[in-house]
């Protein structure tokens with residue numbers, strides 16, 4: 575029997591093949607390869623979709639985090655507070671920007687930042703708090719903002735895993751000072767390579783990121799801002815993303831349906847993190863279990879792929895751990911031992927979902 579893979583990008587690519595080739599033809603015929611009409615239209619359409627005044631496209635999600643942090647960091651501050659269970663991306667970006675990193679613990683139900691733990695990390699040196707909408711779930715940005723603003727810190731939403739997630743206050747990416755998105759191919763809105771964007775309704779932040787992504791130019795060949803670099807999204811990627819944005823909501827709904835089926839099939843030895851509303855876009859189907867190794871073996875024996883997002887918390891990463899000796903993040907460490915990701919992507923077939931459900935029901 576064929577394996578049920580945790581993800582398979584070739585499914586969507588084969589369906590889209592003809593449309594993609596047509597899109598490439600339009601871009602080639604236009605003569606524009608970077609910062610042309612596709613790029614401008616994508617920025618406008620993305621900002622409208624998310625609900626911000628500005629979208630600034632860049633070369634990756636990590637670049638988006640880094641440039642957003644640099645633009646949002648208030649003068650005289652240099653500490654970023656983030657969570658240690660999100661794959662290390664925000665820490666990588668903060669460190670590249672020359673900022674110090676502190677960690678707050680997470681909430682055991684949502685796996686997102688815990689506002690009470692965050693409060694213990696805040697002081698006058700903290701300039702930005704990163705709230706990551708992990709696995710596709712909209713985190714409680716309001717609670718984070720309440721705590722952060724008391725201490726004069728800004729809030730950055732990491733939306734790499736949650737594009738399209740919608741709360742009563744609006745879509746993720748429009749709920750705080752600034753937001754970073756990734757269009758890495760496996761993301762819910764994926765490019766055919768790397769890509770990212772910074773979204774904000776703060777014109778000062780948008781202008782700074784626009785300058786930083788292109789050599790610090792304030793006009794052509796005029797470096798008005800120090801510390802710039804080259805971080806551009808090209809026309810081909812922008813064109814692909816424009817087309818895929820058109821069916822993002824449909825794909826997100828399919829992801830939710832798959833996770834709902836897993837939740838319905840699971841025994842009480844496995845807790846499927848819920849994704850049963852528009853506040854979740856089903857980026858990853860994550861279960862929490864005291865029996866992770868056995869569950870993984872059980873699924874592997876049935877040809878079902880799994881992964882762990884993420885096995886090593888930031889403060890235990892070999893490159894950084896010496897700085898965090900003695901730091902205890904009990905919920906983060908507890909979760910890292912118990913989480914397991916199951917297959918979920920829009921092209922996953924019903925018969926494959928059923929195979930995963932059968933395996934969960936017999937565990």
Ligand SMILES: Cc1ncc(COP(=O)(O)O)c(C=O)c1O
Nearest residue numbers: 634635636663734735756757758
């Ligand atoms: C939560 C989160 N933030 C940031 C990133 C970084 O994005 P990129 O790979 O585009 O640099 C990713 C994934 O790659 C992610 O999952």
